[in-house]
Amino acid sequence: MAEKTQRLEIVTPERVVLSDEVRFLVAPGTEGELGILPEHAPLITTLDIGIMRVQKENRTYRVVVTGGFMEVRNNRVVVLASAAERAEEIDVERARAAKERAERRLASRDPEVDLVRAEAALKRALTRLKAAEQVH
Numbered sequence: 294m295a296e297k298t299q300r301l302e303i304v305t306p307e308r309v310v311l312s313d314e315v316r317f318l319v320a321p322g323t324e325g326e327l328g329i330l331p332e333h334a335p336l337i338t339t340l341d342i343g344i345m346r347v348q349k350e351n352r353t354y355r356v357v358v359t360g361g362f363m364e365v366r367n368n369r370v371v372v373l374a375s376a377a378e379r380a381e382e383i384d385v386e387r388a389r390a391a392k393e394r395a396e397r398r399l400a401s402r403d404p405e406v407d408l409v410r411a412e413a414a415l416k417r418a419l420t421r422l423k424a425a426e427q428v429h
């Protein structure tokens with residue numbers, strides 16, 4: 294018997310990052326991780342900066358989302374994020390540079406530095422590095 298699937302769309306202002314039929318996904322909700330199976334009840338939630346794990350047939354792939362919204366309805370999951378990349382697309386050198394830049398800003402004690410912004414940039418960079426490490 295064919296496995297039940299659901300549609301997953303991940304969209305940013307720049308592009309459609311993903312549009313796929315998937316079996317299961319785990320999303321980084323701001324209140325904690327959320328597992329979504331096909332035929333899930335309608336839901337709208339905000340997302341944290343984090344890694345979305347997606348199961349399709351026998352494999353799992355990962356997508357970094359940098360916060361945004363997720364809507365689940367009619368067997369369709371739509372993620373609207375300011376930025377998102379599949380783990381394989383991540384430029385590790387760029388993420389390392391972003392991490393170092395954010396760490397320098399946080400350590401500088403410069404009153405001009407926007408700490409919330411630097412912390413968010415650091416979290417994005419660390420999440421990207423983690424997702425890139427998990428690509429086999």
Ligand code: ATP
Pocket residue numbers: 307359376377378382383384385387388391414417418421
């Ligand atoms: P940077 O300082 O390197 O730009 P950032 O966290 O400020 O990092 P974002 O604002 O989250 O970057 O993303 C801007 C765009 O660049 C998005 O399209 C995002 O997908 C892409 N992007 C950012 N970092 C990477 C990376 N390491 N690898 C691939 N794409 C990236």
